[in-house]
Amino acid sequence: MKHFAVIALAVLAACAQVPEGPEPIRLDFPEVQRFAGESPGRAMRPNSEMILDFTDLAFRMESGRTLPAFSRFEGPITVRVVGDLDQVGRDDLTALLKRLRSEARIDINYATTQDANIVIETVPSRTLQRAAPNAACFVVPRVQSWSELRAARNTPTLDWATLRRREKVAIFLPSDVTSQEIRDCLHEELAQALGPLNDLYRLPDSVFNDDNIHAVLTGFDMTILRAYYSPRLRSGMSQQEVVERLPRIFAQINPRGERRGGQIPSNTSRAWIDAMTTALGEGVSENRRRQAAARAIAIGQSLGWTGPREGFANYAYGRLQIGNDATLALGAFNAAGRAYGQTPITNIHSAHIAVQLAAFTLISNDAEATIAITEPAISVARQHENAALMSLLMMFKAEALDLQGKTEEAMELRLDSLGWALYGFGSREEVVDRLNEIASLPPQIPPIQ
Numbered sequence: 177m178k179h180f181a182v183i184a185l186a187v188l189a190a191c192a193q194v195p196e197g198p199e200p201i202r203l204d205f206p207e208v209q210r211f212a213g214e215s216p217g218r219a220m221r222p223n224s225e226m227i228l229d230f231t232d233l234a235f236r237m238e239s240g241r242t243l244p245a246f247s248r249f250e251g252p253i254t255v256r257v258v259g260d261l262d263q264v265g266r267d268d269l270t271a272l273l274k275r276l277r278s279e280a281r282i283d284i285n286y287a288t289t290q291d292a293n294i295v296i297e298t299v300p301s302r303t304l305q306r307a308a309p310n311a312a313c314f315v316v317p318r319v320q321s322w323s324e325l326r327a328a329r330n331t332p333t334l335d336w337a338t339l340r341r342r343e344k345v346a347i348f349l350p351s352d353v354t355s356q357e358i359r360d361c362l363h364e365e366l367a368q369a370l371g372p373l374n375d376l377y378r379l380p381d382s383v384f385n386d387d388n389i390h391a392v393l394t395g396f397d398m399t400i401l402r403a404y405y406s407p408r409l410r411s412g413m414s415q416q417e418v419v420e421r422l423p424r425i426f427a428q429i430n431p432r433g434e435r436r437g438g439q440i441p442s443n444t445s446r447a448w449i450d451a452m453t454t455a456l457g458e459g460v461s462e463n464r465r466r467q468a469a470a471r472a473i474a475i476g477q478s479l480g481w482t483g484p485r486e487g488f489a490n491y492a493y494g495r496l497q498i499g500n501d502a503t504l505a506l507g508a509f510n511a512a513g514r515a516y517g518q519t520p521i522t523n524i525h526s527a528h529i530a531v532q533l534a535a536f537t538l539i540s541n542d543a544e545a546t547i548a549i550t551e552p553a554i555s556v557a558r559q560h561e562n563a564a565l566m567s568l569l570m571m572f573k574a575e576a577l578d579l580q581g582k583t584e585e586a587m588e589l590r591l592d593s594l595g596w597a598l599y600g601f602g603s604r605e606e607v608v609d610r611l612n613e614i615a616s617l618p619p620q621i622p623p624i625q
Contacts, residue, residue: 205604208355209595210264211561213271215279218395220381220521222437223426230400230422232443233372233384235415237336240446246413247339248371248404254287255366258321259298260351261358264599268359269296272366275393280401282370293344294369295320296362298351310457313349313361315369320346336373341411345369354602356391356563363393371404377449378441380484380521386452387488389525391562402429444485448475455492462496469493487515487525494532506536524560527553531565534572538579538617546576564600567593567607571614579618 219226235243255273257266276282287293299322301312307325308314318333319325325346328334347365349358364383372384379385381396393401403409406425409418427434454460454468472489494508509532516525530553537545550573557566570593577586590611597607 203591203594205598205607206591206595208264208598209563210267210355210599211271211563213268213275213392213561215275215398216392216394216524216560219399219430219433221396221433222435223423223430223433224437225440226396226399226430226433227419227422227426228440229376229379229382229396230372230403230426231415231419232376233374233400234404234418236374238373238375238386241337243337243373244414245340245411246409246415246418247336247342247411248409249293249342250411251283253282253284253294253370254292255284255294255296256287256290256292257296259296259349261296261298261349262355264355265358265362268355269362272362272393275398276366276370276401279395279398280405282401282405284370292320293342294347294366295345296347296349296366297322298349301350301352304348304350307348312353312357313347313365315345315347315365317342317345320344322348342369354564354600355598356600360388360391363391367393367397367401371401377444377452377485377488378483380519380525385484387484389484389488389528391560391565399426399430441481441483441485442479445475445479448472448479448485448489451475452489452492455489455496462500466493466496466500469496483515483518484522484525487512487522487529490515491525491529502536505532509533509536523556524562527556527560527562527565527569531568531572534569534576535614535617538572538575538614541579541618543576543579546579547573550576562600563596567597567600568610568614570596571611575614575618 234246237243255269257269261269273284273286276284303322304311304313307329316325316334317336317339319328325334325348332338347362347369349361349365367383375384375386376382377385377387379396381390381394382400383390383393383397384400403422403425406421406429408421408425451468451472455465455472457465469489469492473486473493476486476489490508490512494505494512497505497508509529513526513529513533516522516529530549534546534549537549550569554566554569554573557569570589574586574590574593577583577589594607597610598604601607601610
C-alpha cells in the first residue's frame with residue numbers, strides 16, 4: 177500500500193518566510209503537464225539477485241507473514257474504474273496498462289462490461305483513512321466495491337494468505353489528491369494486485385519499497401511482473417516449485433542479467449523497520465521521531481549496511497532535523513548522498529537529496545553550487561517521471577540563475593516548471609507556496625502571485 181511521502185518532496189519550509197517589500201511577480205499558469213508513461217529504464221541488477229528478491233516478494237507479506245502458495249490471475253485480466261477519476265488519471269492508467277502489456281507481457285485491458293477482475297474505485301481521503309489510517313491507497317482481494325469492503329472487514333475474505341488464485345481484486349484510491357499521487361497509487365497498487373504483496377527496504381530499484389522514492393514502475397518491477405506471469409508458473413504452486421523454475425525464467429526474459437552478482441543484501445531486521453516506521457509515522461512527537469531515525473542509522477551501522485537503507489535512514493533523520501538543528505540536517509543529507517552515490521541504480525535517490533542540498537547552497541547564496549547540484553538531478557527526475565521533484569529542482573535552479581543576474585533565463589525555467597508543478601502539487605496555490613518558500617531562501621527576491 178502506498179504511503180504519501182511528503183518527506184520526499186518537502187523543502188526547507190521551516191526556514192521559509194515570504195519576503196516583504198518588492199511588488200509580487202505575477203505568473204500566467206499553463207495547462208497541467210503529464211508524462212508519456214514510458215519506462216524509466218531496464219532492470220540493471222544480476223538475475224541471481226532478482227531471483228532472491230522475487231522469492232521474498234512473492235512469498236512474504238509486509239508483516240513478515242509467509243504466504244503458503246503462489247497466486248496470480250490466470251488468463252486475460254480486465255480493469256474497470258468506478259468513481260470520479262479525472263481525465264489525467266484515466267490517461268495515466270491507460271499508459272500504465274500499455275506498459276504492462278508491452279514490458280511485463282501481461283494480457284490486461286479495460287473491461288468492456290460491468291464485470292472485471294480488478295475494480296479501481298475512488299473515495300474521499302477521509303473515508304479511506306478511516307478504513308486504513310496509515311495508507312494513502314490500498315488493494316484488497318475478493319471484493320469489488322467500497323460497500324463490499326466494509327461488509328467483509330475483519331473476516332477471512334480479505335486475507336491474501338488464503339488465496340491460491342486471484343479472480344477479483346479492488347483498489348481504493350483517494351479522490352481528492354494531486355494527479356501525481358493518483359498516478360503513483362495506480363502504479364504500486366495495480367502492481368500489487370497483479371503480483372507481489374510485499375515491500376522490501378533493501379531494494380534500490382523498485383516501487384516495492386516503503387521508502388517511496390520511485391514514483392512509477394521500474395524496469396526491475398516490470399521484470400518481476402513478467403516472471404510472475406511466465407507460462408512456466410501457475411497459481412497454487414509452492415515456494416519450492418516456483419524457486420526451481422526461476423533461474424530458467426529469468427535467463428529467458430532477462431538474458432543481460434546472466435552475469436555474476438555482488439554480495440546479496442541481508443534481510444532487513446524488524447528492529448530497523450520498527451524504528452523507521454516510528455520515524456516516518458504520525459501521532460508521535462518530533463523528538464521521538466528523530467530518536468527513532470537515529471536508532472535506525474545505528475542499527476544499520478552495526479549490521480554493516482550500505483546503499484539504499486543507509487541512505488534512507490540518514491535522509492529521514494536529515495528531514496526531521498530541519499528546523500531543529502541545521503548542522504545535523506546537512507550532515508545527514510551528505511551521508512545519505514554518499515550512500516546513494518555508490519551506484520547509478522540509486523540516481524533517483526540522489527535527486528531527492530539534491531533538493532535538500534540545493535536549499536543549503538541557496539541559503540549560502542552559492543549560485544554555482546546550486547546549479548551544479550540541480551542540473552543533473554532535473555534530468556534524473558524527468559527520466560523517473562517525478563513531476564513534483566523535477567519542478568522543485570527547476571525552481572531552485574531558477575533562483576540560482578537569478579543570483580547570477582540571468583533573470584530572463586531564470587524566468588523561462590520557472591515558467592517551464594509550472595505545468596509540472598501543477599501535476600505534482602495539485603493547485604496554483606500550492607505551487608505558489610513552493611515558489612515563495614524557495615524564493616525566500618536568498619534575500620531580496622520579490623514574492624510570486
